[in-house]
Amino acid sequence: xxxxxxxxxxxxxxxxxxxxxxxxxxxxxxxxxxxxxxxxxxxxxxxxxxxxxxxxxxxxxxxxxxxxxxxxxxxxxxxxxxxxxxxxxxxxxxxxxxxxxxxxxxxxxxxxxxxxxxxxxxxxxxxxxxxxxxxxxxxxxxxxxxxxxxxxxxxxxxxxxxxxxxxxxxxxxxxxxxxxxxxxxxxxxxxxxxxxxxxxxxxxxxxxxxxxxxxxxxxxxxxxxxxxxxxxxxxxxxxxxxxxxxxxxxxxxxxxxxxxxxxxxxxxxxxxxxxxxxxxxxxxxxxxxxxxxxxxxxxxxxxxxxxxxxxxxxxxxxxxxxxxxxxxxxxxxxxxxxxxxxxxxxxxxxxxxxxxxxxxxxxxxxxxxxxxxxxxxxxxxxxxxxxxxxxxxxxxxxxxxxxx
Ligand SMILES: Cc1cc2nc3c(=O)[nH]c(=O)nc-3n(C[C@H](O)[C@H](O)[C@H](O)COP(=O)(O)OP(=O)(O)OC[C@H]3O[C@@H](n4cnc5c(N)ncnc54)[C@H](O)[C@@H]3O)c2cc1C
Numbered sequence: 001x002x003x004x005x006x007x008x009x010x011x012x013x014x015x016x017x018x019x020x021x022x023x024x025x026x027x028x029x030x031x032x033x034x035x036x037x038x039x040x041x042x043x044x045x046x047x048x049x050x051x052x053x054x055x056x057x058x059x060x061x062x063x064x065x066x067x068x069x070x071x072x073x074x075x076x077x078x079x080x081x082x083x084x085x086x087x088x089x090x091x092x093x094x095x096x097x098x099x100x101x102x103x104x105x106x107x108x109x110x111x112x113x114x115x116x117x118x119x120x121x122x123x124x125x126x127x128x129x130x131x132x133x134x135x136x137x138x139x140x141x142x143x144x145x146x147x148x149x150x151x152x153x154x155x156x157x158x159x160x161x162x163x164x165x166x167x168x169x170x171x172x173x174x175x176x177x178x179x180x181x182x183x184x185x186x187x188x189x190x191x192x193x194x195x196x197x198x199x200x201x202x203x204x205x206x207x208x209x210x211x212x213x214x215x216x217x218x219x220x221x222x223x224x225x226x227x228x229x230x231x232x233x234x235x236x237x238x239x240x241x242x243x244x245x246x247x248x249x250x251x252x253x254x255x256x257x258x259x260x261x262x263x264x265x266x267x268x269x270x271x272x273x274x275x276x277x278x279x280x281x282x283x284x285x286x287x288x289x290x291x292x293x294x295x296x297x298x299x300x301x302x303x304x305x306x307x308x309x310x311x312x313x314x315x316x317x318x319x320x321x322x323x324x325x326x327x328x329x330x331x332x333x334x335x336x337x338x339x340x341x342x343x344x345x346x347x348x349x350x351x352x353x354x355x356x357x358x359x360x361x362x363x364x365x366x367x368x369x370x371x372x373x374x375x376x377x378x379x380x381x382x383x384x385x386x387x388x389x390x391x392x393x394x395x396x397x398x399x400x401x402x403x404x
Contacts, residue, residue, distance in 0.1 A: 001025070003399060004144055004153035006132050008035040011159035011371025011388040013115045018396025019157065020122040027151070028124060029144070031131030036112045038161070042385070043100075047108030050082040050389070051382040052099035062383045064185065064239045065346055066376030070387060072356035077393040079386055089114045100382050132160075132171050137364050155366045155399050159392060162345035162372035169348075169373075176363045180375040182347035185242040186235050189254060190335035191228035195298070200226040202295050208260040209233045212253035212330075216241045219260045224295075227337055229254065232380070235339060239379050242346045250336045256329040259289045267323045271311075279312035286311075289326060299325045344384050348375040359395035368395035 001024045005016045008030025016026045034040075039047055051062070056074045060067045083093055083101065091114045092104040103110040119126065135156065136143040142156040162182065163169060169179050191197060207222035209229070216237060223231035237254075238245065245252060262270075267289070274288060284307050287296035303321035305314065314322075353362050354369050361367040370392035378384045 001155065002141075002153045003027070003155045003157065004029065004142065004151060005157045005159060006144070007159035007161055007371070007373070008032075008126065008128065009159065009161050009371065009388075010036065010039050010115075010385055011161070011373075011392040012157070013119060014389050014392035015157045015159050015368070015370045015396040016124050017115070017118050017122060018393050019155070019399045020124060020396075021400065026122070026124045027153075028119075028126045029130050029132055029146075030126070030128045033129050035126065035128060036115060039112055039115075039385075040108050042108055043102060043382075045108055046102045046106045047111045048100045048102055048380075048382040048385070049086065049093065049111055050079045050101045050386045052095050052101060053079045053083070054099075059383075059386075062381065063376060063378045063387065064242060065180075066351065066374070066378075066387065069351045069354075069356045069374075070376065070390070073359075073387075073390045073394055076357075076397075077390040079382075081393070082386060082389045085389075086111070086114060089118060098381070134171055134174055136174055137367070142364075142367065155368070157368045157370060157392075157395050157399070158349075158373055159370040159395075160373045162348055162377070164345050172349075175361075175367075177353050177361065178350045180347045180350055182345045183242055183246045184336065184338070184343075185239045185346040185377050186339050186343050186380065187238045187336040188225065188230035188234055188339055189228045189238070189252075189331075189333040190250075190337055191254075191331050192334055194228070194331055195302075196224055196329075196331060197226055197228060199224045199294050199298060202292050203231060204258050204290070204292075204295075206260045207231075207233055208257040209237050210255040210257075211237060211241050211244065212255055214241060214244055216244070222256065222258070228333070229256075229331065230339070236379050238336070238339075239346075239377065245336070250333065252333045254331045254333050256331060257327050258291055258295070258329065259326070262289060262327070264323060264327045267326050268319070271314075271319055271323065275311040275314065280310050283309050283311055283314065291326070299329075339380075344372060344377040346375070346377050348373050351375050357394075358398035358401065359391055360398060366399075368398060370395040 003026045005028045134145045141154045144151045203223040210217040218233045218236035220233035221231045359368045371388040
């Protein structure tokens with residue numbers, strides 16, 4: 001039984017490992033000279049290999065695309081299984097406070113070494129600098145063409161990753177499968193000309209960011225940068241709003257509640273109480289609601305509050321304005337900046353053409369898909385690798401089901 005795997009990344013290795021067995025010849029094709037190159041750079045060189053175990057219904061909520069599909073996949077292999085797999089192979093892991101899981105070495109090479117060792121043990125053939133140019137389904141099996149030669153396989157697993165441009169999927173064009181166009185996900189918002197940018201470096205630990213004209217809103221830390229707005233709440237919004245933002249050419253209004261614990265009435269009530277208890281205090285020098293001084297000064301300035309004003313001198317209009325700026329600060333977004341630490345592409349093989357119980361193509365028996373080549377993407381936190389491990393495990397194992 002000859003099994004071909006296209007892609008020497010996380011999904012390709014994991015699928016090849018799980019497709020290996022007695023009487024099987026497994027070959028990985030990697031077009032670049034380097035193997036597992038994204039694993040190497042992932043998580044700032046530490047590889048955030050998965051996320052703290054969550055119930056499947058909660059785990060899938062971290063995937064802007066693929067939620068329903070992954071519910072079925074994770075029933076076969078989830079975060080707990082990833083942890084167990086690596087720990088059984090001598091990789092000690094640690095969970096950080098925010099749920100991200102890393103090797104205790106804080107070095108992605110540890111993950112690479114574990115995958116390489118396993119591949120060697122299973123005698124998987126690895127061909128680097130061999131890019132597949134086209135795939136030809138045969139009556140039985142598949143023919144793969146490179147620039148120089150041809151290969152035939154009984155079973156094929158495609159784990160070629162995501163690409164920011166449609167060209168990257170060109171080698172799949174002989175197949176009937178359709179592609180959701182690649183679009184960026186996980187980016188930060190540019191806000192040219194907004195005075196808020198002067199407050200770069202300021203962060204709020206628990207804000208809420210909404211996208212005007214949509215139902216999308218995400219909670220979490222917000223960070224003001226010299227080009228605009230960043231932080232986990234913004235990244236989540238960019239991922240779940242990827243299609244909407246793409247369609248709107250990254251022009252939008254972001255509405256910020258600086259302290260997600262507070263509703264509009266809470267801000268008003270608290271301000272009224274504070275004014276009663278501390279009437280003579282200067283507004284400017286007494287920031288409230290956990291707002292850092294510089295941001296507070298900006299908010300009171302744009303609310304028309306003068307520097308020397310004390311709380312008892314605030315007019316109703318000024319209080320209302322301040323509440324508005326605290327609860328729904330409106331920011332004009334124009335453009336985006338790629339988030340360098342961890343980015344993924346939304347788009348890829350359309351999910352309803354792949355069986356989520358086996359990862360097999362609905363068009364071609366013995367053709368399987370795994371990893372980011374599928375229209376699946378997660379937010380930051382180890383979710384993208386988890387999707388790669390899970391789909392690859394299932395694709396690899398499913399190659400055993402079919403008696404050819
Ligand atoms: C900088 C960065 C940091 C990241 N950090 C994290 C993190 O910490 N945690 C996390 O969960 N996710 C992270 N991600 C996302 C994660 O790396 C990817 O989701 C994951 O690597 C996808 O694995 P994959 O095997 O499907 O694709 P890839 O890793 O992209 O592997 C696909 C491979 O296929 C090869 N290939 C493509 N076409 C062909 C062809 N025609 N013939 C032969 N070979 C081909 C490619 O060269 C590539 O090596 C990060 C991404 C980036 C870019």
